[in-house]
Amino acid sequence: MTKYKVQRCKVDLFSEIEEPEREELKALRRELEEANYKYYVLNMPTLSDREFDEKMRRLQDLEAMFPDMYDPKSPTQHVGSDLQRDNVQGTKGKNFEQVKHKYPMLSLANTYSREEIEEWVRKLPQDVEIVCELKYDGLSISLWYEKGRLVRALTRGDGQQGDDVIDNIRTIPSIPWRIERNDIPDSFELRGEVLLPWERFEALNKEREEQEEPLFANPRNAASGTLKLQDPREVARRGLDAYLYYMIGEDLPGTTHFERLETAKEWGFHISDAIQVCHSVDEVMAYIAYWDTERKNLPVATDGIVLKVNNLAQQDELGYTAKTPRWAIAYKFPAEKQLTLLKEITYQVGRTGVVTPVANLEPIQLSGTIVQRATLHNEDFIRSLDIRPGDRVWVEKGGEIIPKITGKEEPTPDPSLKGGELDSRQDTLPLREGLGVGFPTHCPECGAELVRVEGEAAWRCPNEAGCPPQIKGKIEHFVSRKAMNIDGLGEETIDLFYQKGLLHNIADIYDLRLEDIAAQERLGEKSAQNMLAGIEASKQVPWSRVLFALGIRMVGETTAKKIAKRFTSIDTLQWATAEQLCAIEDVGPQIAENIMRYFEDIRNLEILARLREAGLQMEAAVSDQLSVVSDKLAGMSIVISGTFSHHSRDEYKALIEAHGGKNVGSVSKKTSFILAGENMGPEKRKKAEELGIRLLSEDEFLELIVES
Numbered sequence: 001m002t003k004y005k006v007q008r009c010k011v012d013l014f015s016e017i018e019e020p021e022r023e024e025l026k027a028l029r030r031e032l033e034e035a036n037y038k039y040y041v042l043n044m045p046t047l048s049d050r051e052f053d054e055k056m057r058r059l060q061d062l063e064a065m066f067p068d069m070y071d072p073k074s075p076t077q078h079v080g081s082d083l084q085r086d087n088v089q090g091t092k093g094k095n096f097e098q099v100k101h102k103y104p105m106l107s108l109a110n111t112y113s114r115e116e117i118e119e120w121v122r123k124l125p126q127d128v129e130i131v132c133e134l135k136y137d138g139l140s141i142s143l144w145y146e147k148g149r150l151v152r153a154l155t156r157g158d159g160q161q162g163d164d165v166i167d168n169i170r171t172i173p174s175i176p177w178r179i180e181r182n183d184i185p186d187s188f189e190l191r192g193e194v195l196l197p198w199e200r201f202e203a204l205n206k207e208r209e210e211q212e213e214p215l216f217a218n219p220r221n222a223a224s225g226t227l228k229l230q231d232p233r234e235v236a237r238r239g240l241d242a243y244l245y246y247m248i249g250e251d252l253p254g255t256t257h258f259e260r261l262e263t264a265k266e267w268g269f270h271i272s273d274a275i276q277v278c279h280s281v282d283e284v285m286a287y288i289a290y291w292d293t294e295r296k297n298l299p300v301a302t303d304g305i306v307l308k309v310n311n312l313a314q315q316d317e318l319g320y321t322a323k324t325p326r327w328a329i330a331y332k333f334p335a336e337k338q339l340t341l342l343k344e345i346t347y348q349v350g351r352t353g354v355v356t357p358v359a360n361l362e363p364i365q366l367s368g369t370i371v372q373r374a375t376l377h378n379e380d381f382i383r384s385l386d387i388r389p390g391d392r393v394w395v396e397k398g399g400e401i402i403p404k405i406t407g408k409e410e411p412t413p414d415p416s417l418k419g420g421e422l423d424s425r426q427d428t429l430p431l432r433e434g435l436g437v438g439f440p441t442h443c444p445e446c447g448a449e450l451v452r453v454e455g456e457a458a459w460r461c462p463n464e465a466g467c468p469p470q471i472k473g474k475i476e477h478f479v480s481r482k483a484m485n486i487d488g489l490g491e492e493t494i495d496l497f498y499q500k501g502l503l504h505n506i507a508d509i510y511d512l513r514l515e516d517i518a519a520q521e522r523l524g525e526k527s528a529q530n531m532l533a534g535i536e537a538s539k540q541v542p543w544s545r546v547l548f549a550l551g552i553r554m555v556g557e558t559t560a561k562k563i564a565k566r567f568t569s570i571d572t573l574q575w576a577t578a579e580q581l582c583a584i585e586d587v588g589p590q591i592a593e594n595i596m597r598y599f600e601d602i603r604n605l606e607i608l609a610r611l612r613e614a615g616l617q618m619e620a621a622v623s624d625q626l627s628v629v630s631d632k633l634a635g636m637s638i639v640i641s642g643t644f645s646h647h648s649r650d651e652y653k654a655l656i657e658a659h660g661g662k663n664v665g666s667v668s669k670k671t672s673f674i675l676a677g678e679n680m681g682p683e684k685r686k687k688a689e690e691l692g693i694r695l696l697s698e699d700e701f702l703e704l705i706v707e708s
């Protein structure tokens, strides 16, 4: 009894002295936890190794001083891990936990008409205050905070439940992981918009263009694609941002929406400065007019204005429809459109010989980017718009990244738009005749007479083997990442080698010699060696990709895969009939015809013979050929988890598909079994145990598919 008292007394006596150290201990745990995440998961260290070690040592000391604060989750008790729950890097979507929203995520009623906005405002009670905000064009997110910690970050999903993308959201620097205040409610939710700023969006698309990946149409699509990635490191690299515009929860401070946003700002949240409380229709209209132009200077995309009733009691009175609150409305800006001078039409010849007219414009700023070129598609398009150089044309950029020309200034030019220039140039321009608008009769690159295949809108240069952009384009396609993936042989090098007479067709690549390459300016022996190594490695590229690399018209990556599955060698494909080809999914008469034509051309046959001679894979690997016939895994949904020693994860995926099974991302009761490698994701293991789903080792799986 006495002993107990003494102890108590001791603790009480020292508690004041201990308190700062206990706080330090907690702060260090948080700091190191965050540092681990940034180091291992994001690959973006925030502390030097030395700083990290020092802090870790200090934490160990403090934990030794306060054994009652032992926590198995402390960074001293586990090593930093780059495992993201049960995420599989590089796979798309599906691996997020789906969580029900506490409050449904509604959308907003919207209009493009300022009159309707006026009407909406006039119908509200007389004394109403209206908060005007920008409508950010990204994707909505709901951030849950419990005891000051960010615990969930849900996408809108279907409005009732969303994906928890918290690991990706934690990469956004402006979103706090923790709020260190004691005046915050136990739990609350902040909603807002996740955005990819214009600058980041453009850099990302530039990079994707270089790597021949499909471009994102707009920052919204880019942000949404990014948020669903499974690798937070990649998300962090892309640089998302977020603006928050709505706080909900029980017992929140304030009686107005505006006050709540001010409070959220005080707590450290990123709230826009463009928010304004308005008291009249005129003020609202002035806000819209101001931001209609000013928004073009913002770093992120906006597509309208949101009006919200400020008073929360009034909001409650107005209530909700099934889909939208009655206390808010959005005014959407019309697609941006501007007149500019069409300076010149140039013609681009692609790798398949199609000649595409391109409008060269007097540069204009449209939806955040400078536009100076736009495609005119083909001759019919130019005719339908009746445009020619010197016209002032309407350029429009809506949700899509590629600007469109939608018409020309009609009927007579406005004098303020320098109409005089129009008159003077009319004397000097050739008259429209024949093909109209002077669409060339001959290839602008090689001079061959253009042909127009019946039923096609495009004019084409038929000089496949002698037209420089076609020759270079075919080589560029052949070496590209999804085809033969030959590193070091980019557009510029191909152009240089073409000029120097080293490359005329794809087969020439395999005749390149070290001394020829190294003799070129800008290319030393080292890069020559790398290039040759890449060329050598390409000899292992599987048959389906070789087929894609050949560049047969309309035979894209997916079609090539399907054809290669049915015709497992170039020899069988060469003699395929139109009927056999058309029996393949996705192959129609036009593609069948293109394939047959390809094999009728003696020059192609010569190239194929040289490629075969060089050692390219002109037939499917034996394992592939065997595997295509099995349906051992038909109807099964199989999850792959962990790392493997016999095959790569992609190879296992291919094997599953080749045997009729389906590879899925997450474990559910529908999962047939899990192909489990080393270090299988703990979440997946737990779920499998709960649902009683079988785990198959790599060897067991291989036995299963080979056994008869």
Ligand code: IVH
Residues within 6 Å of the ligand: 106, 107, 108, 133, 134, 135, 136, 137, 138, 139, 140, 141, 192, 193, 245, 246, 306, 325, 328, 330
């Ligand atoms: S308020 C219950 N405010 O617009 C009302 N939404 O078209 C919740 N959005 O799903 C929305 N900026 O993703 C609100 N300042 C803003 C907004 C905004 C963009 C988005 C949001 C919403 C969509 C509706």
